Amino acid sequence: MNELQERILKDGQALGNGILKVDSFVNHQVDPHLMDTCGRDFAKRFANVGATKILTAEISGIAPALTTALHMGLPVVYARKTKPITMPDQVYLTLAPSHTKGRMVELIVSPEYLANDEKVLIIDDFLASGQTILGLARLAEAAGSKVVGIGALIEKIFEGGRDALASLGVPIESIACIKSLDDGKIEFVE
Amino acid sequence: MNELQERILKDGQALGNGILKVDSFVNHQVDPHLMDTCGRDFAKRFANVGATKILTAEISGIAPALTTALHMGLPVVYARKTKPITMPDQVYLTLAPSHTKGRMVELIVSPEYLANDEKVLIIDDFLASGQTILGLARLAEAAGSKVVGIGALIEKIFEGGRDALASLGVPIESIACIKSLDDGKIEFVE
Numbered sequence: 308m309n310e311l312q313e314r315i316l317k318d319g320q321a322l323g324n325g326i327l328k329v330d331s332f333v334n335h336q337v338d339p340h341l342m343d344t345c346g347r348d349f350a351k352r353f354a355n356v357g358a359t360k361i362l363t364a365e366i367s368g369i370a371p372a373l374t375t376a377l378h379m380g381l382p383v384v385y386a387r388k389t390k391p392i393t394m395p396d397q398v399y400l401t402l403a404p405s406h407t408k409g410r411m412v413e414l415i416v417s418p419e420y421l422a423n424d425e426k427v428l429i430i431d432d433f434l435a436s437g438q439t440i441l442g443l444a445r446l447a448e449a450a451g452s453k454v455v456g457i458g459a460l461i462e463k464i465f466e467g468g469r470d471a472l473a474s475l476g477v478p479i480e481s482i483a484c485i486k487s488l489d490d491g492k493i494e495f496v497e
Numbered sequence: 498m499n500e501l502q503e504r505i506l507k508d509g510q511a512l513g514n515g516i517l518k519v520d521s522f523v524n525h526q527v528d529p530h531l532m533d534t535c536g537r538d539f540a541k542r543f544a545n546v547g548a549t550k551i552l553t554a555e556i557s558g559i560a561p562a563l564t565t566a567l568h569m570g571l572p573v574v575y576a577r578k579t580k581p582i583t584m585p586d587q588v589y590l591t592l593a594p595s596h597t598k599g600r601m602v603e604l605i606v607s608p609e610y611l612a613n614d615e616k617v618l619i620i621d622d623f624l625a626s627g628q629t630i631l632g633l634a635r636l637a638e639a640a641g642s643k644v645v646g647i648g649a650l651i652e653k654i655f656e657g658g659r660d661a662l663a664s665l666g667v668p669i670e671s672i673a674c675i676k677s678l679d680d681g682k683i684e685f686v687e
Contacts, residue, residue, distance in 0.1 A: 377530070393516065419521065
């Protein structure tokens with residue numbers, strides 16, 4: 308069992324309806340040491356995919372994407388959910404359903420920072436239905452970049468995201484892969 | 498001249514109306530090495546304030562707060578701007594004006610992660626009018642915590658934030674302190 312899995316068992320909470328609360332070390336309060344360990348792990352797992360840039364979505368993807376980027380020596384771009392005034396008028400924009408907000412959210416990347424021929428490694432906190440990550444992949448493709456790998460801290464395998472992403476044909480890695488959250492009990496895939 | 502100042506001169510853009518665009522290394526694309534250098538710098542500057550927790554605001558504060566937290570060995574809490582479903586009903590909430598959104602935004606922290614007697618170091622990307630940081634300080638005070646220091650990557654001294662925060666009576670550190678952005682020219686305080 309790795310450090311993230313141990314922490315999930317210790318401090319994670321299965322709230323019902325497939326919701327795993329990890330607000331004390333990932334989503335609201337962040338444990339920087341744990342994020343660094345996970346970033347090092349991703350850097351090792353994706354050492355040979357030839358990535359030139361890391362792509363994530365604000366907000367909760369930023370911490371694991373940043374520590375992965377640190378260990379790989381790559382820049383990280385986080386897709387914005389609202390367009391800041393500093394962004395040009397012409398952008399890459401896609402819609403993805405948000406679990407926590409219960410509606411569609413925009414994912415926006417400036418063409419300034421996602422160029423043609425970039426090799427993109429997508430890192431996020433959760434892989435659940437895979438819809439946010441598919442949205443990021445659409446942004447990368449729109450920019451003429453190629454997705455070369457997908458990493459998530461926590462995968463909820465029962466939500467089918469891995470199947471939804473299969474057509475991308477890239478390696479998908481999760482550090483803690485959860486089989487079930489039924490009856491408040493957290494079970495990992497062996 | 499430090500690494501952040503050099504990078505601002507090289508890649509920052511003064512867009513007029515006091516707006517400094519640093520989207521290529523801080524606000525949309527992030528340079529993890531630069532963030533790590535700044536985090537190490539903050540850790541050194543605030544080594545003796547006795548901080549027990551780092552507090553920032555989503556979104557752009559997360560990267561510098563995380564690297565500072567890494568170098569100080571402290572947890573970091575980022576105030577949310579929308580309340581996720583995993584947060585309890587009873588929260589600390591305050592309003593602060595958002596520059597980029599042109600309206601008031603909520604800053605929300607769960608009482609689970611900001612406790613009585615915590616010594617809080619606030620880290621953010623920008624210190625401009627100081628209103629976001631004042632909002633974070635109000636959250637800390639509401640929780641019975643004490644603010645012990647304030648750090649910003651970039652200070653726009655002409656917006657008066659340092660004066661607005663003076664009543665907190667804590668050390669305020671910025672890594673790049675900007676005197677003027679007039680006529681598209683970036684000038685630092687000596």
